[in-house]
Amino acid sequence: MKSAIAIIGAGPCGLTLARLLHRKNIPFTVYENEESAATLVSSGSLDIRKETGQLALQEAGLYNAFAQKARWEDDRVTFFDSYGELLHRATGEAEDGEDGLKTGGKPEIDRRSLRDILLESIPQNQIVWSHRLTKLSFDGVNSSPVLHFSNGNTVGGFSLVVGTDGAWSKVRAAITSTKPQYAGSTFIETRIQESSLLHKTLTDKIGHGIALFLAGPSRMIIQRQGDNSYRIYFGITAPEHFVGTSMDLNDTQATRDMLLSSFFKGWAEDLRDYIRNAENFRSWPLYQLPTESFGWNSVPGVTLAGDAAHLSLPNGEGVNLAMKDALELVTKIEENGLEHINKAVEEYERDMLKRGKYHIKAGEEMDRLMTHPEGAKAVVKAFAER
Template structure:
């Protein structure tokens, strides 16, 4: 059976701009275009706003993420949900000794880098755009160039939509849009996070609350780390950071494989840690594997491809460094501003101008992620990271 083809044209009033991905980056761009009265459509593979793992807590930075929310007219909505009390970063060694306790706001109310759950931030952004602009359950299979160089979108459903003036890839690490711009792919860092949760019903919860309280705590011991992060509901996410082969932890974890994973973590990665730290491995639940990938630094040098643009992780996937969502939301600001400046009849020039700074930002972002990853896994344990923070390198 032939696949369905939907042609975008002025006569059918189909949007000139397609955004692939309804994460914070894509939705920030959508909101900004909405305010500029530029038509668009957002395609998202999730079936709904609540159908996927929403991720953990995000710290939103003043000059980028917060500035983007202000420009989007969403600052008041953000303030109602932001957790300034969780703007706290502590560092411990594997024996539980504290080496750093800091806040980025210097004790000033509503300053610094407040936290917000990713799902909450996403909902704020979703509530700011018309529901009909989001096409849920739309998994992009490929981007092709049809009709005099205009991009066409092929979906796994068999449908093809063509005729857009610009397709913006905010579709994350394994971006289908990026593959039409550059053949560079993310590379495995050699590190994996095993994510788990400690809920209020967990026997470990009270001791975690008493020891770590608000914010994010990092326990560092060279090749192995633990990161304990408070969430908006008061629970904690724990990230067990290990140096391991790419597929060391399976994607699907049943009860038997979780127990095997616990034993492996305790014997192979945390055998000499304090017993209270080992209790995280013993008692945390809802395990999930998160191998850490990043784009090569040298990937930030592509030539503009007419009809296509990238933003967020699709453009500059980096190792965790606290900047990812902030950098992504600022990409949206810069792209929207360039579109407003150049207009819909000059979108290629708008993208070309946007990419000049994007590639510079992206290179720095990837480099920062690599640097922080090296500090987090430094052979001296907490010492290297603490020194970097004290010298304001981060």
């Protein structure tokens, strides 16, 4: 059967959308840049929330699989200052559901586990790997969308193309001229494995969940992963191309020295030990879509979801909203029917754009708090005033 819907990108948003369409017997094809499931980005841990991510998984018929893999014990956030003094700890509020499975709260799951649950739930012949979209154009005869891939393939004839191709979406240009803007911060990531001598100090100090050490422009975010290792993000305030021009992450010792002598100077020595032992650095420069120019008029045959639609600074909601978008879009398509798909998209976008703008602003507010000159004290105060 010819696919009605093309999904560009097999991230959490695209795969949730694919699963939900599969459940409704609506034909689709996913086109993904990566060669296979093995090379899909799958690092890090994500907290999955009740009204968004958990709801989408329920509607996808995957909640049981999720609840069994989720780390409910990691639903915990702790704030410290740069001297390592504990200022505040909040533990999750999951409940026991009627069926014996936990529900609610913000349980963590490894991105890889979530990917596997979603991937295994859709027919593999409906995912086309090694297809990087370079451009979306419109057929001159009936104005339907045409996909152009870097391998030279061109495919058309879809009722709808959904761009779930993340921050640097190629579908987005068919709808809006808005582009991601660098937000002034970069995360430099490392990992402390269970075999490291430092691991015990981390289990003693942090244990489960995520810990934020905040001190004005610099911060350390440490998060327990499913294999019991800890992922550390050294958050620095720096120009857009600082990493790559002024900091060479391949030179491990020079990177450590720069972090110690400038960004984390004056921090407690036990925290600086994490830098002294860090290796295999990776950088995440943080981008967002600008709020002032956010929004567009619906374009027939094309829409966006997830980060492609509303890329925000990390605020804990990114993957959750991405999955909620997928659920809302499928609900609208089912309500309106495939023959009125453009009306479905208009209705979906009306709510999604409101959610998206709110989400981007929430990311900005989170970033402002995380880099506040008063450090963790400002965040704890904001929590108390809620």
